[in-house]
Amino acid sequence: MRQIPVGTCIPGDKFDEWAPSLRGRGFECYTICFHMSLGGANLMRLAERARDALSGDGAFVSALGFYCNP
Numbered sequence: 001m002r003q004i005p006v007g008t009c010i011p012g013d014k015f016d017e018w019a020p021s022l023r024g025r026g027f028e029c030y031t032i033c034f035h036m037s038l039g040g041a042n043l044m045r046l047a048e049r050a051r052d053a054l055s056g057d058g059a060f061v062s063a064l065g066f067y068c069n070p
Contacts, residue, residue, distance in 0.1 A: 019053040033065035
């Protein structure tokens with residue numbers, strides 16, 4: 001049976017700030033989440049930055065969330 005990956009949520013506007021410090025802490029996946037608004041985020045650029053930030057350790061983005069209450 002496949003195990004569910006261990007993950008965490010990162011606010012979309014904090015991805016560049018938080019992702020480097022979370023690497024190597026055992027997370028296998030990340031959800032990038034937004035609260036009520038994308039806040040002008042360019043999702044294509046965010047996808048590129050996420051791919052670059054997570055490359056090499058096998059971690060991946062499991063979801064892109066848009067919530068009223070994450």
